Amino acid sequence: MAFKDDNFYIEEILKGNSSAYAPLVDKHKAMVYTICYKIVRKAEEAEELAQDTFLKAFDKLDKFRGDAKFSTWLYRIAYNAAISMTRKRRLEVHALDDFVISNYSEDETRENLDSVDMDDQQKMLQIALQTLSDEDYLIINLFYLKEQPVNDISIITGLSAANVKVKLHRIRKKLYAKMQEELEKVNEVVKSVNLQQ
Numbered sequence: 274m275a276f277k278d279d280n281f282y283i284e285e286i287l288k289g290n291s292s293a294y295a296p297l298v299d300k301h302k303a304m305v306y307t308i309c310y311k312i313v314r315k316a317e318e319a320e321e322l323a324q325d326t327f328l329k330a331f332d333k334l335d336k337f338r339g340d341a342k343f344s345t346w347l348y349r350i351a352y353n354a355a356i357s358m359t360r361k362r363r364l365e366v367h368a369l370d371d372f373v374i375s376n377y378s379e380d381e382t383r384e385n386l387d388s389v390d391m392d393d394q395q396k397m398l399q400i401a402l403q404t405l406s407d408e409d410y411l412i413i414n415l416f417y418l419k420e421q422p423v424n425d426i427s428i429i430t431g432l433s434a435a436n437v438k439v440k441l442h443r444i445r446k447k448l449y450a451k452m453q454e455e456l457e458k459v460n461e462v463v464k465s466v467n468l469q470q
Contacts, residue, residue, distance in 0.1 A: 276300045279343040286334055298327050301344055304419070305351045308429075311414050312355035312407045322358060326351040341428050348429045352411070359407050394452075401451035409444045416441055 276296055285293035305326050310319035330337075330347050337346055402410065412430065415421040423441075427434040 274299070280339075283334065283337065283343060286331075294327075294331055297343075301347055302327075304344070305347060307419070308348055308351045308411065308415075309355045311411045312352070313358055314407075318358060319355075322351065322354050326354055329354070342425075345425050345428045348425075349431070352429050353431075356408070397452045397455040398448065400455055401448045404451050405444065405447065409440065409447070412437065412440055413444050413448075 274296075276299075279297065279300070282293045282297045286297075302323060306319055306323045309322040309326070310316065313319055313322065326347065330350055333350075337343065402413070405413065408430070412426060415426050415429065416423070421429070423434050423437050426432075426437045430437065432440065
């Protein structure tokens with residue numbers, strides 16, 4: 274189905290045609306769900322949050338000023354709802370401390386990772402991604418996988434654009450540090466196997 278511009282549907286809804294909301298939901302439901310899921314990491318909770326997001330957006334549609342795109346405004350509502358849920362759950366997240374992060378240079382880690390095949394690199398990256406906080410995980414996902422620009426991520430998260438850039442840099446360093454740790458574990462196993470032979 275080819276969708277019309279979001280503003281078309283918004284104008285229709287504000288005129289009283291509430292059925293015009295269905296195409297807006299269809300158009301944005303995948304991304305709203307993705308944002309919620311990347312933060313709460315539970316399918317049922319993400320579905321519930323996505324529904325709540327669309328209900329809240331519908332109720333507050335008359336307050337949408339159009340300063341940003343509708344999608345960005347909607348994603349911000351989803352982000353806030355998901356972050357609120359995680360705060361309520363008070364999840365403990367294993368985070369890498371600054372000392373560990375500062376011990377590894379990105380260039381050194383990149384060179385070391387070049388000696389490992391792509392499948393192993395992907396496995397290490399997946400392990401590293403699981404150590405990120407919910408917010409860091411979402412930011413890196415929005416930037417690299419969803420290809421959202423820094424300004425849109427700034428609006429969605431409520432962080433300044435400069436802060437998003439700093440966070441992206443720090444998140445990359447965390448990922449490299451964790452991947453370097455995993456690489457060192459692999460090298461230790463290889464050494465011990467070689468010594469036994």
